Amino acid sequence: AQSVTQPDIHITVSEGASLELxxxxxxxxxxxxxxxxxxxxxxxQLLLKYFSGDTLVQxxxxxxxxxxxxxxxxxxxxxxxxxxxxxxYFCAVSGGGYQKVTFGTGTKLQVIx
Amino acid sequence: xGGITQSPKYLFRKEGQNVTLSCEQNLNHDAMYWYRQDxxxxxxxxxxxxxxxxxxxxxxxxxxxxxxxxKESFPLTVTSAQKNPTAFYLCASARGRxxxxxxxxxxxxxxxx
Numbered sequence: 760a761q762s763v764t765q766p767d768i769h770i771t772v773s774e775g776a777s778l779e780l781x782x783x784x785x786x787x788x789x790x791x792x793x794x795x796x797x798x799x800x801x802x803x804q805l806l807l808k809y810f811s812g813d814t815l816v817q818x819x820x821x822x823x824x825x826x827x828x829x830x831x832x833x834x835x836x837x838x839x840x841x842x843x844x845x846x847x848y849f850c851a852v853s854g855g856g857y858q859k860v861t862f863g864t865g866t867k868l869q870v871i872x
Numbered sequence: 873x874g875g876i877t878q879s880p881k882y883l884f885r886k887e888g889q890n891v892t893l894s895c896e897q898n899l900n901h902d903a904m905y906w907y908r909q910d911x912x913x914x915x916x917x918x919x920x921x922x923x924x925x926x927x928x929x930x931x932x933x934x935x936x937x938x939x940x941x942x943k944e945s946f947p948l949t950v951t952s953a954q955k956n957p958t959a960f961y962l963c964a965s966a967r968g969r970x971x972x973x974x975x976x977x978x979x980x981x982x983x984x985x
Contacts, residue, residue, distance in 0.1 A: 768912070793973075802876075802962055802976035803915075849914065859930075860974060864914040 761786045763852050763863035771869040772840050780835040780866050782824075782850030792833040793851040793860070794824055803849060809833065810855070820844070845870045875899065876977035878963050883982045885957075893948045893980045895963030901975075902968035904946035908932060909960040909979075918961075921946055922968070950982065957984045 762785045772778055784790055791810050795803040807818025814826040824835045833850060847867045853860040876897045885891045895904065903922045907915040917930030921940040935954025940946050946965075950957045960981050964974040 795976075800960075800979070800981070802878075802978045803964075805973065805975070808973060859917065862915040864912060 761790075761852055761854070761859075761861050763850050763861055765848075765850055765863035765866050767866045768864070769867045769869065771871060774842050774870050774872055775839050778835075778837045778840045778844070778868070780848050780850075780868070782833045782835065782863060783831050784833060784850070784852040785831065786852055786854065788854060791853040791855045792824075792826060793853075794818065794822070794833075794835050795849045795851065795862075796820075797847045797849065797865075799846075806835070806848075840868075840870055842870045842872070844868060876963060876965055876975060878961075878977040878980050880980060881978065883980055885982070885984050887984055888952045890952060891950050891957075891982065893950065893961055893963075893982070895946045895948065895977060896944055897946075897963075897965045897977075898944060899965055899967075899975065900943070901965035902943070903966045904940065905964040905966075905974060906930075906936070906938065906946070906948045907962045907964065909962055915962065918948065957982060 764783045793808045794806040797803045806822050807816045809816045809826045816824050822837050847865045849865045850863040851860050879894045905920040906918040916932050918936050919938040921927035924943050927940050937949045962979045963977040966974045
């Protein structure tokens with residue numbers, strides 16, 4: 760069965776500092792990988808996705824993620840965090856097509872001035 | 873503007889009453905989904921539909937029912953059989969060709985008193 764682990768429940772960073780959110784997945788074949796962001800009381804917004812090709816994926820709002828097959832990881836990064844990045848971030852995995860998408864439990868990001 | 877709408881934003885019901893949550897999309901997407909979100913548990917799939925007049929149970933379908941009579945609409949009924957219905961409910965849709973890239977509505981917070 761596929762699964763996603765986000766080991767950090769809560770992360771605090773200073774504004775302007777770099778950010779890395781961890782995501783490890785379990786899937787038997789080549790996965791489809793996603794990062795979503797959710798502001799309090801809102802729906803999820805897609806930040807970026809990996810289907811194939813270049814393992815470094817660029818997304819919206821200055822985020823990027825790197826797919827590392829050997830480590831079963833898809834970590835999200837941003838070089839300089841803004842106060843507006845404070846939100847909850849979800850990693851997700853799927854097998855493609857009509858297969859189910861499995862979400863991680865989320866990492867809540869707090870940004871301090 | 874194209875998008876997914878969920879109404880109402882907040883919903884209060886007495887225990888033992890059925891309640892229906894609305895989800896409408898004008899993105900011309902074939903697939904639609906319902907998720908439940910509880911703190912610290914990520915998103916859990918309730919029901920999904922890949923085409924009009926067809927739907928499948930997700931991981932936690934007990935106590936819920938859906939219908940898909942129109943492509944644009946996928947209402948969710950929370951029945952009195954659902955043991956713990958208080959939660960944040962998210963609707964999503966996806967194109968048939970890229971089903972995995974799900975786009976989310978703003979959510980409905982249901983509180984059962």
